Amino acid sequence: MRIGETVEDVVFRAEARAWLEASIPRERRPHRTGDAQRAYDVAWRRRQFDAGWGHIAWPERYGGRGLPLSRQLIWYEESARAGAPDHTGNSFFVALQHAGPTLIARATEDQQTFHLPRILRGDAIWCQGFSEPGAGSDLAGIRTRGVVEGDEIVVTGQKIWTSYALYASYQELLIRTEPGSRRHRGLTFVICDMSLPGIDVRPIRNIAGGTDFCEVFYDEVRMPVSSVVGGLGNGWDVAMSLLSFERGAASFPVAIETARRIDELIDYARAALPALDGSALGERLAQARADAAALQAMVHLLIARDSAPAEGSYIRLCLAELGRRASALAMDVLGPEALDREAFDEWPRRYLEDFKLTIAAGTSQIQRNIIGERVLGLPRQGKAA
Numbered sequence: 001m002r003i004g005e006t007v008e009d010v011v012f013r014a015e016a017r018a019w020l021e022a023s024i025p026r027e028r029r030p031h032r033t034g035d036a037q038r039a040y041d042v043a044w045r046r047r048q049f050d051a052g053w054g055h056i057a058w059p060e061r062y063g064g065r066g067l068p069l070s071r072q073l074i075w076y077e078e079s080a081r082a083g084a085p086d087h088t089g090n091s092f093f094v095a096l097q098h099a100g101p102t103l104i105a106r107a108t109e110d111q112q113t114f115h116l117p118r119i120l121r122g123d124a125i126w127c128q129g130f131s132e133p134g135a136g137s138d139l140a141g142i143r144t145r146g147v148v149e150g151d152e153i154v155v156t157g158q159k160i161w162t163s164y165a166l167y168a169s170y171q172e173l174l175i176r177t178e179p180g181s182r183r184h185r186g187l188t189f190v191i192c193d194m195s196l197p198g199i200d201v202r203p204i205r206n207i208a209g210g211t212d213f214c215e216v217f218y219d220e221v222r223m224p225v226s227s228v229v230g231g232l233g234n235g236w237d238v239a240m241s242l243l244s245f246e247r248g249a250a251s252f253p254v255a256i257e258t259a260r261r262i263d264e265l266i267d268y269a270r271a272a273l274p275a276l277d278g279s280a281l282g283e284r285l286a287q288a289r290a291d292a293a294a295l296q297a298m299v300h301l302l303i304a305r306d307s308a309p310a311e312g313s314y315i316r317l318c319l320a321e322l323g324r325r326a327s328a329l330a331m332d333v334l335g336p337e338a339l340d341r342e343a344f345d346e347w348p349r350r351y352l353e354d355f356k357l358t359i360a361a362g363t364s365q366i367q368r369n370i371i372g373e374r375v376l377g378l379p380r381q382g383k384a385a
């Protein structure tokens with residue numbers, strides 16, 4: 001375990017701070033239309049890539065800097081400090097936070113060489129095709145099938161809640177390729193080109209009015225066997241690697257962003273509410289700030305210890321619960337003013353959007369199951385001790 005920052009870390013932090021201060025977009029990310037959001041996200045991604053900040057931890061041969069995860073964390077901290085566009089709510093979240101890391105861990109050299117630089121340059125948005133109607137928490141229940149015909153797989157079925165599907169070039173797609181197989185067996189993870197004939201994407205409007213997620217239908221879609229990651233029939237194993245990134249390292253920037261938002265809320269509350277000190281609301285704000293600090297400390301600890309993947313579920317669970325609590329707290333701070341959507345667009349919108357936090361990437365109940373079974377060693381669900 002390493003404690004504290006090295007001289008190199010300090011130098012890196014200063015370099016990152018200087019670049020971010022000079023380079024972040026002056027205008028805020030639009031949040032009314034998907035097309036404008038995508039254009040904003042692509043432009044910001046390309047600006048980072050062109051200046052050599054495409055990714056801190058990815059290998060240099062794909063356009064990253066090849067530095068340890070602790071430096072990536074510094075990058076997230078400095079981004080939040082500078083008020084840079086959020087690392088979490090943007091079109092490249094799936095590509096950067098779990099598709100890319102999974103390809104680095106599990107894909108062939110050809111797949112890596114093709115896809116990773118495209119992600120970093122901002123040329124390819126990714127989405128995730130795991131959940132189906134009837135198979136969300138119970139991912140092993142998926143039914144979308146792939147029939148292997150020569151060097152092609154013919155895919156038929158449906159996915160749901162597919163974030164960014166409307167704009168994605170590629171998808172992390174989990175399908176059942178072994179006829180008659182059950183549960184975790186006979187699944188395959190394939191990189192699905194979203195422009196293939198037979199794919200139909202239908203947006204779903206969420207509670208905040210956005211259409212980030214969609215239903216995706218596959219009608220005999222032919223994809224090459226060469227787009228399989230990890231081998232035919234090994235999809236469950238690859239999906240578990242992916243989920244360990246989605247529930248672990250992908251939560252790190254969200255934790256840092258959440259802490260920043262809570263600080264901003266406290267600054268606003270101090271200015272707007274003279275009787276804050278000693279009030280119940282003041283105490284709730286102080287508690288939220290303390291929880292955010294504890295969460296960040298947990299992130300540092302996980303990185304320093306290079307912990308087991310299941311431990312990422314601690315972060316995911318605490319983060320989801322804190323994020324929702326902070327948004328509700330903001331509504332109490334703003335009071336009726338929150339209805340003035342021109343003046344206070346961000347918090348009311350986040351309040352609605354943050355309902356997702358305890359559902360996406362595995363619900364809070366599922367994270368508790370993982371912590372119980374895989375970290376604490378409690379008996380598996382449905383099994384006696």
Ligand SMILES: Cc1cc2nc3c(=O)[nH]c(=O)nc-3n(C[C@H](O)[C@H](O)[C@H](O)COP(=O)(O)OP(=O)(O)OC[C@H]3O[C@@H](n4cnc5c(N)ncnc54)[C@H](O)[C@@H]3O)c2cc1C
Binds near residue numbers: 136138161359364369
């Ligand atoms: C904003 C958002 C974005 C998403 N993006 C994507 C995406 O891009 N790609 C994708 O594939 N999916 C995505 N999802 C889907 C998400 O992964 C699922 O919604 C989630 O896994 C829950 O599945 P479900 O909705 O089918 O609920 P269910 O699994 O039906 O769960 C219903 C309730 O039962 C509880 N429950 C279920 N099983 C257990 C158990 N064993 N023990 C205790 N409680 C249990 C759950 O906690 C929940 O409260 C997204 C979801 C949201 C909200």
